[in-house]
Amino acid sequence: DSGVTQTPKHLITATGQRVTLRCSPRSGDLSVYWYQQSLDQGLQFLIQYYNGEERAKGNILERFSAQQFPDLHSELNLSSLELGDSALYFCASSVSSGATNEKLFFGSGTQLSVL
């Protein structure tokens, strides 16, 4: 158990809908990262938050947004969903803002299916 909690584990929804994925980092970790894993794109970095502030941005679509709350949990909001958004969404956390030797600890992921 990595200590990173993601809910829900599975989510099935329809095109055009909006969903929220939730992540609680390991106790003491200040950074939260969101990754998308799909068969065609592999593991893609979406966004990182550090202590409530956006720290780094990757291949995140404009239809997607995220935030990190004062208690350090994070939410990833996906809107106007398309079939291609179906993927496994991971949250990860780390102790600080991201030194090169800093390990990321991953949650078990949320499997999103858009029908």
Place this chain on the structure above:
Amino acid sequence: AQKITQTQPGMFVQEKEAVTLDCTYDTSDPSYGLFWYKQPSSGEMIFLIYQGSYDQQNATEGRYSLNFQKARKSANLVISASQLGDSAMYFCAMRLDQTGANNLFFGTGTRLTVIP
């Protein structure tokens, strides 16, 4: 731009044998970190081993070791005495020492199957 390449989509190994999973990387940054993660069929990503670009010795963690060849830009994972539970996807990843880009970049992965 940084890039991680894993050229072996799938590998098979006999139980109790050693196996090497290949990883090459490309970056012009002098400071970087290299990681290996394991993803079993249950889906979670499990950290295995880390190697820093300035580390003089190859990293080892139990049955896992990292064969780091800096000049060749390779960071191969060696698993000794393979076990059935080692069957999983294995991802190589790199992290650069850049503000605003300090996330992990992943390769496409290698699926390892351990044969009894």
